[in-house]
Amino acid sequence: MPDIFISYARSDRARVATIAAALADEGFDVWWDPKIEPGETFRGGIEKALTAAKCVVVVWSKDSVKRNWVIEEAQEGLDRQVLVPILLDDVVNELPRGFKSVQAADLTGWRGGRDDPNWQVVKARVAGLAQPSGVPGTAALASAPVLSYLKGISRQALLGMALLLVASLAAGVYVYRAAPTRSEREQAAPGVAIKGFKDCPQCPEMVEIPAGSFLMGSPPSEEGRFANEAPQHAVTLKAFAAGRFEVTWDEWNACVAAGSCPSADDLGWGGGRLPAINVSWTDVRSYLAWLRRVTGKDYRLLSEAEWEYAARAGTTSRYSFGDSEAELCAYANGADQSAKAGHADWQASSCSDGFAHTAPVGSFKPNKFGLYDMHGNVWEWVQDCFVESYADAAPDGAPATSGDCSIRTLRGGAWYSTPSVLRSASRGKASLNTRSFVFGVRVARALGAP
Numbered sequence: 001m002p003d004i005f006i007s008y009a010r011s012d013r014a015r016v017a018t019i020a021a022a023l024a025d026e027g028f029d030v031w032w033d034p035k036i037e038p039g040e041t042f043r044g045g046i047e048k049a050l051t052a053a054k055c056v057v058v059v060w061s062k063d064s065v066k067r068n069w070v071i072e073e074a075q076e077g078l079d080r081q082v083l084v085p086i087l088l089d090d091v092v093n094e095l096p097r098g099f100k101s102v103q104a105a106d107l108t109g110w111r112g113g114r115d116d117p118n119w120q121v122v123k124a125r126v127a128g129l130a131q132p133s134g135v136p137g138t139a140a141l142a143s144a145p146v147l148s149y150l151k152g153i154s155r156q157a158l159l160g161m162a163l164l165l166v167a168s169l170a171a172g173v174y175v176y177r178a179a180p181t182r183s184e185r186e187q188a189a190p191g192v193a194i195k196g197f198k199d200c201p202q203c204p205e206m207v208e209i210p211a212g213s214f215l216m217g218s219p220p221s222e223e224g225r226f227a228n229e230a231p232q233h234a235v236t237l238k239a240f241a242a243g244r245f246e247v248t249w250d251e252w253n254a255c256v257a258a259g260s261c262p263s264a265d266d267l268g269w270g271g272g273r274l275p276a277i278n279v280s281w282t283d284v285r286s287y288l289a290w291l292r293r294v295t296g297k298d299y300r301l302l303s304e305a306e307w308e309y310a311a312r313a314g315t316t317s318r319y320s321f322g323d324s325e326a327e328l329c330a331y332a333n334g335a336d337q338s339a340k341a342g343h344a345d346w347q348a349s350s351c352s353d354g355f356a357h358t359a360p361v362g363s364f365k366p367n368k369f370g371l372y373d374m375h376g377n378v379w380e381w382v383q384d385c386f387v388e389s390y391a392d393a394a395p396d397g398a399p400a401t402s403g404d405c406s407i408r409t410l411r412g413g414a415w416y417s418t419p420s421v422l423r424s425a426s427r428g429k430a431s432l433n434t435r436s437f438v439f440g441v442r443v444a445r446a447l448g449a450p
């Protein structure tokens, strides 16, 4: 079964070869130069590969936008929510109906460089779809939904999982741990365990965040900082679990389907693994209550201190990956050149992350705790009543309950945020009933007994 099916016009073959070779170098099984089995028809062979592929890459060029079969193949990728569009020529305004709103990675100026930020966007988006080891972990290997999920995974991967399970049981840990994705292996600090688990099939995947101390807020010397990030103060936290990703539409809509959450407006941007938006702090309370009922576990919001500790993942720099805004597009969906294409008056970072609005969760590199999208994509509600200063902050990281509790705190910035707002220490606030296309949520829960 190929990881990636590339759809393109034959006249672009030489240029597509560079893309196919680069993806193959990244370890993906790429199907692009039709290999037809004896007895198969040409089209039948293509259909088989297209249906089996975990990811469909469509390469838009002056020629391919006019080719019916390219459009049909891309449509299949879109329907299955596994499409990664790439622009080879500047044909944004000539894209077929239905594809104009699907953000394409811009490789018009790409010369094959693996460090090129636009290439990194393609790589991250493909890796989000094509790696079975990146599928979220689950609590019970024996349940029916898990078995159907296992069908799609190679025997080799299954053997690896079985060994992991045995190792976990031997250690007395009754949590199935998903194998780390390639990007996690690259990013995880030595000794930091990235345990993922789910409490129900439709629940968000959770990651264990170790106990520890950190300095919350930013120093006066930090570039782009805001006054409300002071004073810096020490916080010591117990271990807790945080969502590996922002809550997705699939997850939110499971609660809606159960009659326990209000439906929210996706603005026609699509559902699936995109983060849920237009959910207020009050709406989120309904979601958490439903998670508690379904799982019997103590689901709640992160406190603001827990959020910053989780976002920093041991770092003291402006971002969890360092200080450089030039690297933002590898880690965050913010106001970048892709967003600027539709909003010319915006302040934006100089790089391109490939998304004008929300991006599917996990499209970018994780931090050292294995958490994704702590910078950007959507603002994340936390528990705290908003306070302008940390002067009275609790040293144990408990949420603030003083002041005007009709105003609640949000963290992390969103797809429309500038590099300053995307920093680990940056803070946001809004009335608790506000629904916005830049507001979403990440959940938390206590570890141990509920």
Ligand SMILES: [Ca+2]
Pocket: 333, 334, 335, 336, 338, 339, 353, 354, 355, 356, 357, 415
């Ligand atoms: Ca963006």
